[in-house]
Amino acid sequence: MESHEKGLQKTLQTRHITMISIGGIIGAGLFVGSGAVINTTGPGAVLSYAIAGLLVVLLMRMLGEMAIVNPDSGSFATYAREAIGPWAGYTIGWLYWFFWVIVIAIEATAGASIIHGWIPSLPIWMISLVLTFLLTLTNVYSVRSFGEFEYWFSMIKVVAICAFMLTGLVILFGFLPAHPSPGLSNLTQHDGFLPKGFTSIFIGILTVVFSFFGSEIAAVAAGESSNPEKNVVKAINSVVIRILLFYVGSVAILVLLLPWDQADLLKSPYVTMLDMVGIPAAAQVMNVIVLTSVLSCLNSALYTNSRMLYSLAKRGDAPKVLLRLSKNGAPVPAVLLSTIAAYICAIFNFVSPDKLFLFLVNASGAIALLVYIVIAVSHMRLRRKYEKENPGVLKLKMWMFPYLTYATIAAMIVILFSMAFVESMRSQFYLTMLIAVLVVLSYTFVKKKKKANVIEETREDLHA
Incomplete structure (x- = not known):
């Protein structure tokens, strides 16, 4: 194990960053969760996805602007520290780490359940631990191995969603005689486009906005990119196309194809x-794709968690041992700590799913919105600082600054506090x-401890 002096290796290529950013957006939330959103919102779910997608596009544009100026493995936690204060960087960094630890436990269990369906003799708890362990190895080996695994995971997801969309279009344009095209009937019948009223769109946004969380991983990965400026610009600029195509486009096909009030079809x-076009074992094909999404999420979560810990340790907000790197430039202690924490949460899921684990899941529920708000507030402050100190440094600029940034902050705050009025949230x-x-509160303790250590070191120097 080596010290952190050489820093993280910048070996991620353009294709890695691009596919990491794509993979962050296409997940089980799209493959499985879209049907539930349509069933509770109606065809108007398309608007929920479009509005939530627009907000995320704006946030990624802000994050991209900051990432090009300062590509750092701590990403928005680093920018929060610089823009708002050390307490903000500490708080959002640890909250983000906590969020992904819970996600690792959830996704590992989901993936294990799929494999258990194929091999019932293997217990789910064992499979979940094995999956997490295997993907820990890819992260421990090197950042390039993480990039390669994520590249192919994301490629499978992209091919799958494109195939699904093409299948839907084949049916909609009437190229499948066995299943006549429904045309626009699913938008006009069954109580119309907004069967549950305009407010249902807002409820849909509350659910959908969390589906986009993960696209910010591209900015975290920029710190280990061989050409961060080029790669971040490419990844951020393509966010619009990805959201329009993969989310809004695919959901639009679904609401045209399937009646919103038939829960059995939308499950x-x-x-x-796939059943409509007569593909055999459609459910198993879907299980393979969802398993790929789960593994991709596990892989990315372990990566981004270890880099956030590394960044926190670099600024004295986490133990210094987390700065240790392998000969391949991987922060092994940081990866292992994330894995151990995820193992503990996974154990809670089997020992006390309705108490301990449910508490942890609910406690991480609104962290995505806190991260989004911090990104926007940090951008507001840093943009003015950059323009004042070095205007030429901004290679990628947020549109209509500061108005769109203010509007995004306001929208995210409204969405966050609206959760308090929705029973399920x-x-x-x-x-x-x-x-x-x-x-x-823990930051105040850490701050006092660091201050005491500085005083002690000063005394030792004086007596030396």
């Missing part, structure tokens, strides 16, 4: 599409706020 809408809101307050 797994992509399986329904209320516990997530309050528990996340509780965890956030506890992390802020």
